[in-house]
Amino acid sequence: MAAWQSLRSNLRDASLVKVLGGYLFIGPALLVLGLTSIYPVVYSTVMSFFDWEWGGDISFIWFGNYTRYLSDDSFWQVVGQTFYFTAGAVVVELVLGLTLAIIVNRLGFGMGIVRTLLMLPLMVSGIIVALMWKILLDPTLGIINYLLKLVHLPTSAFFGAPSTAMPSIIMVDTWWQTAFVFIVLSAGLRSLPREPYEAAEVDGASSLQTFRYLTLPMLKPVLLTVLIFRTIDCLKVFAIIFGTTGGGPNMITESMQTLAYRTAFKFLKLSRSMTLMVIFSLIILALVMIYLRVGERENT
Amino acid sequence: MNVRKTKRLVTLLAYLLAFLAVAVTLFPIFWIFTISIKTQRDAFAVPPVWFFQPVWSNYLRIWQEVGFMQAFRNSVVITVMGVALALLLGIPAAYALNRMTFRGKRTFTVWLLVTYMFPEFLFIIPMYVLYQDLGLYDTQIGMALVYQVFVLPFAIWLLRSFFADVPVELEDAARIDGCTRWQTLRLIYFPLTAPGISATAILTAIWIWNELTIALALTFDVAKTVTVAVAGFRGYAAIDWGGMTAASIVSIIPMLIFAAIAQRYIVEGLTLGAVK
Numbered sequence: 001m002a003a004w005q006s007l008r009s010n011l012r013d014a015s016l017v018k019v020l021g022g023y024l025f026i027g028p029a030l031l032v033l034g035l036t037s038i039y040p041v042v043y044s045t046v047m048s049f050f051d052w053e054w055g056g057d058i059s060f061i062w063f064g065n066y067t068r069y070l071s072d073d074s075f076w077q078v079v080g081q082t083f084y085f086t087a088g089a090v091v092v093e094l095v096l097g098l099t100l101a102i103i104v105n106r107l108g109f110g111m112g113i114v115r116t117l118l119m120l121p122l123m124v125s126g127i128i129v130a131l132m133w134k135i136l137l138d139p140t141l142g143i144i145n146y147l148l149k150l151v152h153l154p155t156s157a158f159f160g161a162p163s164t165a166m167p168s169i170i171m172v173d174t175w176w177q178t179a180f181v182f183i184v185l186s187a188g189l190r191s192l193p194r195e196p197y198e199a200a201e202v203d204g205a206s207s208l209q210t211f212r213y214l215t216l217p218m219l220k221p222v223l224l225t226v227l228i229f230r231t232i233d234c235l236k237v238f239a240i241i242f243g244t245t246g247g248g249p250n251m252i253t254e255s256m257q258t259l260a261y262r263t264a265f266k267f268l269k270l271s272r273s274m275t276l277m278v279i280f281s282l283i284i285l286a287l288v289m290i291y292l293r294v295g296e297r298e299n300t
Numbered sequence: 301m302n303v304r305k306t307k308r309l310v311t312l313l314a315y316l317l318a319f320l321a322v323a324v325t326l327f328p329i330f331w332i333f334t335i336s337i338k339t340q341r342d343a344f345a346v347p348p349v350w351f352f353q354p355v356w357s358n359y360l361r362i363w364q365e366v367g368f369m370q371a372f373r374n375s376v377v378i379t380v381m382g383v384a385l386a387l388l389l390g391i392p393a394a395y396a397l398n399r400m401t402f403r404g405k406r407t408f409t410v411w412l413l414v415t416y417m418f419p420e421f422l423f424i425i426p427m428y429v430l431y432q433d434l435g436l437y438d439t440q441i442g443m444a445l446v447y448q449v450f451v452l453p454f455a456i457w458l459l460r461s462f463f464a465d466v467p468v469e470l471e472d473a474a475r476i477d478g479c480t481r482w483q484t485l486r487l488i489y490f491p492l493t494a495p496g497i498s499a500t501a502i503l504t505a506i507w508i509w510n511e512l513t514i515a516l517a518l519t520f521d522v523a524k525t526v527t528v529a530v531a532g533f534r535g536y537a538a539i540d541w542g543g544m545t546a547a548s549i550v551s552i553i554p555m556l557i558f559a560a561i562a563q564r565y566i567v568e569g570l571t572l573g574a575v576k
């Protein structure tokens with residue numbers, strides 16, 4: 001009986017787990033990702049070669065969708081705007097986040113509570129952030145214009161005018177996501193070794209020199225990671241544009257994803273929208289590769 | 301003497317700037333909250349009213365409004381299901397990636413990272429078509445499932461780094477004593493990495509609760525989430541500030557509670573990978 005049981009358990013351990021190995025553990029996850037992740041990517045890619053509207057006929061048109069977009073000025077304008085937003089938001093958030101991390105790191109008493117409070121915007125959904133700022137930045141009734149007037153600064157139409165719409169959205173994203181940069185860089189700062197700083201102090205280096213020649217180089221790997229994360233996230237921007245300008249005025253704040261949304265769910269051009277996303281995914285992939293390549297070269 | 305004075309000045313300046321940053325961070329939320337407890341007239345007053353008699357009618361109104369309550373409930377159900385699914389699938393997968401060998405392991409790992417880079421609508425439109433056919437469109441279970449596209453890679457990635465801290469010797473000892481893989485997972489990994497698993501669960505929950513893009517496209521009425529419900533106020537932004545702000549505050553509250561009780565886990569989860 002005991003022999004039978006040990007044989008059975010041996011068999012179970014040996015046959016099923018050994019033969020199937022990791023697949024038994026990875027299988028369920030693979031199945032779900034196959035449905036939610038691999039299938040859609042394949043489907044989008046295949047369908048981008050067809051002409052298809054929701055409820056309409058399907059016809060194969062080779063690269064028709066691609067040539068249409070790649071030769072369309074308004075498409076490239078949207079690509080440009082998406083990068084304009086991303087560059088603006090990422091640069092401001094990185095500079096501000098790093099500054100905050102260094103400042104808060106100096107605090108003794110109250111550092112924990114400051115860190116917790118600064119983190120709060122990250123807990124708020126993008127759409128709520130958008131609607132909050134739409135109220136705050138309302139040209140006539142908003143508190144921000146009132147405060148600006150109070151200190152005799154020029155007021156602004158913010159989301160309402162072509163020249164200020166995108167900078168306003170960049171500002172909203174800065175309020176929302178600087179905390180992410182701040183948190184990660186804070187942890188990065190605390191993980192740095194103490195000895196070089198002590199040596200620098202003995203040698204009488206100024207704080208600016210210490211920052212330039214110690215902190216910045218040692219923090220570089222973390223900075224690169226944050227840069228990649230923020231860049232990808234910003235390129236994918238949707239909720240804060242959807243909730244504030246909806247892409248207007250005059251499409252001046254339209255991003256890749258708001259354009260894809262309108263193309264698919266307002267105009268029902270499904271295959272065109274999928275083409276947009278395939279092109280955009282390739283752009284993102286290429287950009288990340290460049291980042292990683294540059295990061296690698298810097299490190300060697 | 302002089303050096304000490306400068307140091308004190310720098311510290312003072314640091315506190316001043318930190319205070320300023322906190323003020324800028326908190327003021328918008330505070331101001332939105334005050335609007336939610338103002339009467340319609342006070343909310344639109346120019347110059348703004350700083351002292352007023354608070355009214356809670358906006359909260360009562362959205363509470364009684366069936367649509368918003370239902371959306372809130374939907375978000376709770378979808379978040380719980382989504383987190384459960386992510387952990388159930390993610391824990392064995394993360395374990396296997398760390399401690400087992402199988403063909404295609406590298407491809408799988410790379411795919412997890414690549415998925416994160418892809419924009420939502422690359423996945424949304426195919427899933428919209430598929431869900432219409434399968435009858436999963438506008439269902440809670442459908443939403444919990446579709447969220448796995450981003451949540452599961454994220455969970456596996458986090459869990460993998462937490463699991464990597466478990467000493468191999470400990471596991472080998474257990475295996476020699478006759479533990480199966482599942483038993484080592486249950487008896488050694490769960491107790492040792494409980495904080496890591498909690499961090500993963502919390503960050504996943506926050507992500508699902510706050511998600512708009514996918515929910516906007518794949519829900520309509522029955523499974524509408526809280527973010528979609530709040531977005532519904534968008535068109536009336538000029539009119540119904542009271543309802544919009546009250547709905548916003550109500551949907552932020554669960555996340556603020558999270559932040560208060562689990563701040564350490566959230567920070568740990570966010571910084572992992574970036575610093576390591």
